[in-house]
Amino acid sequence: MSGRTYRVTGINLKGIPLGEADRIVTILTRERGLIRAVAKGSRKQPSKLGGRMEPFVVNDLLIVQGRWSAQTETSQRLQRIVQAETLQTFPRLSRSLAHLTAAQYLAEVALLLALPDQAQEELFVVLVEHLERIERAASERAVLPLLTHGLYHLLALAGFAPQVNACYFCQGELVDSVFFSPQWGGLVCDPCRVAQRPGPIAWVSASALCALGSLPNSTLPLPEDSLPLAAWLEAERLLRRVLEHHTDREIRSAELLASCYAVPTANGQGSPAFPEGHSKEWASA
Amino acid sequence: MYTRPLARLIEELQRLPGIGSKTAQRLALHLINRPAGEIEALAKALLEAKQTVRHCSICFNWSAEDPCEICRSPQRDPSLWCVVADVKDLMAMERTREFKGLYHVLGGLISPMNGIGVDQLHIRELVARVAREKPQELIFAISPSVEGEVTMHVVKDYLKPVAPTLRMTRLAFGLPMGSELEYADEVTLARALEARQEL
Numbered sequence: 146m147s148g149r150t151y152r153v154t155g156i157n158l159k160g161i162p163l164g165e166a167d168r169i170v171t172i173l174t175r176e177r178g179l180i181r182a183v184a185k186g187s188r189k190q191p192s193k194l195g196g197r198m199e200p201f202v203v204n205d206l207l208i209v210q211g212r213w214s215a216q217t218e219t220s221q222r223l224q225r226i227v228q229a230e231t232l233q234t235f236p237r238l239s240r241s242l243a244h245l246t247a248a249q250y251l252a253e254v255a256l257l258l259a260l261p262d263q264a265q266e267e268l269f270v271v272l273v274e275h276l277e278r279i280e281r282a283a284s285e286r287a288v289l290p291l292l293t294h295g296l297y298h299l300l301a302l303a304g305f306a307p308q309v310n311a312c313y314f315c316q317g318e319l320v321d322s323v324f325f326s327p328q329w330g331g332l333v334c335d336p337c338r339v340a341q342r343p344g345p346i347a348w349v350s351a352s353a354l355c356a357l358g359s360l361p362n363s364t365l366p367l368p369e370d371s372l373p374l375a376a377w378l379e380a381e382r383l384l385r386r387v388l389e390h391h392t393d394r395e396i397r398s399a400e401l402l403a404s405c406y407a408v409p410t411a412n413g414q415g416s417p418a419f420p421e422g423h424s425k426e427w428a429s430a
Numbered sequence: 431m432y433t434r435p436l437a438r439l440i441e442e443l444q445r446l447p448g449i450g451s452k453t454a455q456r457l458a459l460h461l462i463n464r465p466a467g468e469i470e471a472l473a474k475a476l477l478e479a480k481q482t483v484r485h486c487s488i489c490f491n492w493s494a495e496d497p498c499e500i501c502r503s504p505q506r507d508p509s510l511w512c513v514v515a516d517v518k519d520l521m522a523m524e525r526t527r528e529f530k531g532l533y534h535v536l537g538g539l540i541s542p543m544n545g546i547g548v549d550q551l552h553i554r555e556l557v558a559r560v561a562r563e564k565p566q567e568l569i570f571a572i573s574p575s576v577e578g579e580v581t582m583h584v585v586k587d588y589l590k591p592v593a594p595t596l597r598m599t600r601l602a603f604g605l606p607m608g609s610e611l612e613y614a615d616e617v618t619l620a621r622a623l624e625a626r627q628e629l
Contacts, residue, residue, distance in 0.1 A: 196617030
């Protein structure tokens with residue numbers, strides 16, 4: 146049996162019900178990247194796997210590989226979790242919609258970037274670090290800059306980090322009108338936009354430029370409230386376009402992000418503080 | 431391998447949750463062996479259920495009549511409501527025979543990753559119903575998961591402005607009856623410790 150079992154440390158990113166009482170859990174592991182495994186009976190009471198198979202729980206896992214024929218599709222090759230010992234949990238992620246949305250957002254990004262059967266220690270460490278920071282965020286407002294920061298770092302790990310401190314083309318200083326090209330991966334100054342015509346491009350507000358500029362640091366140097374929420378929402382949206390450009394997939398959690406930061410309007414109805422179509426939207430240069 | 435109508439029956443049965451090809455074959459062959467009257471009754475029951483069962487317009491329970499039996503019952507306490515995520519949870523609560531109040535079914539839990547937010551659930555309907563009927567207490571009988579917790583917080587935040595005096599409680603969480611402490615997982619044990627009670 147030992148040849149078919151292995152031990153890994155991983156964080157649960159997603160779980161889907163299987164049959165009456167089981168669950169298929171997608172886990173980002175340090176040693177083997179992304180794995181999918183069945184947690185038998187984890188939806189049943191009492192189950193020793195139950196709480197350990199919830200999203201955002203880091204476990205030391207013992208996994209047994211199934212037997213399958215060579216014709217079995219990769220998606221059908223499920224392994225089984227036989228033992229789990231919890232190392233870390235993030236209970237305070239459930240304190241607000243913003244905390245959960247941000248955590249699920251980063252989990253979705255990690256699911257897009259992670260590769261199966263390959264050690265991905267850095268991705269695991271960076272994701273856990275940013276989840277810890279989001280969990281520690283005292284208010285919903287503080288979550289958004291941390292989410293954007295986490296998104297940038299995950300993009301950087303995948304090699305997609307956009308140029309955020311100088312013009313992508315001329316490496317020159319950014320003055321006056323500044324634009325962002327997800328296709329080229331970064332900021333573009335006005336003269337280069339005219340000269341290079343880099344495809345779909347968005348105008349970047351001064352506050353969003355400031356937010357973007359702070360992202361390469363390991364921690365956010367700015368106090369949480371020094372930039373408006375709209376700036377962080379804009380920065381998040383620009384980074385999301387980079388991710389979507391490279392992976393050709395959408396982040397579903399992003400749909401709820403705007404509603405987490407709804408502000409009351411004159412008619413008493415909540416509306417997103419920063420709607421999707423803000424400012425000068427994507428225009429072809 | 432099978433004659434065409436039988437193959438079609440197997441195919442249809444296979445679409446049901448938890449039924450694989452072997453079970454579908456077994457069920458189909460069993461059905462064929464039953465008397466025609468029994469099969470007609472089954473087919474009629476399926477059709478009738480599909481045609482008549484709807485969401486109750488008040489609590490979103492499944493019911494052939496609107497409002498549902500629970501909402502119409504004079505024996506039920508209208509000041510005490512139980513908020514559940516799904517009709518299956520409502521049925522679990524009913525099986526206890528302890529709860530005599532009314533229900534509100536949210537229709538799921540908030541899950542940004544699956545695109546489920548406030549607008550996909552019956553949260554606004556609950557707010558309007560609370561404002562209209564003014565219950566005294568709402569019991570949240572929602573599974574203790576990250577998504578369940580967030581859903582409870584969001585519903586609470588929506589209800590506070592319309593019903594500032596409404597008592598909102600949640601089911602206790604912790605160790606299941608008959609379980610052994612040494613086998614409890616750390617997450618459950620930590621929550622049980624958090625929600626400890628005076629002896």
